Amino acid sequence: MNDSDYMKIALQLAKKGCGFTSPNPMVGAVIVKEGRIIGQGWHEKYGEAHAERNALAACTENPKGATMYVTLEPCLTVTALYSGSFVADVMHETLNRSALAALIPGGHVNLERAMSASGRFGGHIVSGHIDGTGKIVYIQKDDNAVWFTIHTNPEIMRYVVEKGSVAIDGISLTIAKADRDRFSISAIPHTVRQTVLNERKEGDSVNLEADIVGKYVGKFLSFKQNTDSHITKEFLEKYGY
Template sequence: MFTGIIEEIGTIKSIKKGATSANLAIAANQIFSDLKLGDSVATNGVCLTVTKISGNIFYADIMNETLSKSNLGNFHTGSLVNLERAMPADGRFGGHIVSGHIDGVGKICSITKDDIAIWYKISADKAIMRYVVAKGSIAIDGISLTVAAVERNDFAVSIIPHTLSQTTLKNKRIGDTVNLENDIIGKYIEKFLSTPRGITKDFLLQNEF
């Protein structure tokens, strides 16, 4: 589990592509203080497993399913990525619950300056927009952000200078794609409500609510 609070920006050093998969080598600094083989690292919001560590570079395999749901397949040597290690049990929960399982890709359709803030409007398909609510949470390239406005086919977030300086959003341009992960709570609620029995008084009592 992650919080969406980015630790640092990494650099893709190499990409080895298979028929429907890829292996990334990513250089970083801060995350190596306790990084081990098998650990999870959110890379632009995508949960990747560390398969090899060499100096300040870690390696991770990407399956076809991940490539099809995210924008990692569009990256190249030298691309910058947001990095966050999995949350420690004794850590502070500074963002929101982020699983690192991307729901899909959105596209930046406008970038507007508002005094010290920058507004990003992002378009997404209906499967993603159904879970986007005003003042709710969403992870954009792994960054925990608050939804400031919602329209039928897009939503907007307002970015403070600190977030901009610490993430790859500062390098994004109109037309660029971003990985999106909806707030998992909304998906769980929908699943419960869609069960044949629904949420009834008997159901709650049987489950000790």
């Protein structure tokens, strides 16, 4: 089994919480050690234990060194690991750029293992390094699709292009429309059902990550534009060109 297989199991577990977890999202968790599933669980009911805790409680052996697959973004480093929880340091930079500052004790967060470069990339590259936040200003169903319109700042919009890519709360999505200060994505039913988009409503803040390739290209072009050339018309004439 590979990463995708374990995530599929976690998604199936998450569905068991359907109708019981609102306003929290449905979440499933699978713990894998040396290629074996040693624990699994899901968020069974609002106000009760999280999927991660239930999975750890169900472990058939010590989970130290294991990997947890959870259906729930900023990229953070684990600094302490306990039997039912872990600790990650969060700097002011992360709080300023992401929606983490809006979290309250007991709230759910998305968790995802960093992907190995040797694995299959099913979408665009998502690093988990948040560029900023946006606000959902419009949600509309369109036949079997759901449109989400996100308002955000110019620094992010400069990397937003139609048919390009963006990550919303860690979900890799294609940009369907782009205006001056907002963009829209059209999500298929599977994406809505299997991610936290199913729990989002108008007015919610979301984490945004622009396409890393676009950011590198933008940086490269800015260097070229800001570099003064010493090759002038006079220089060329002087040397016979």
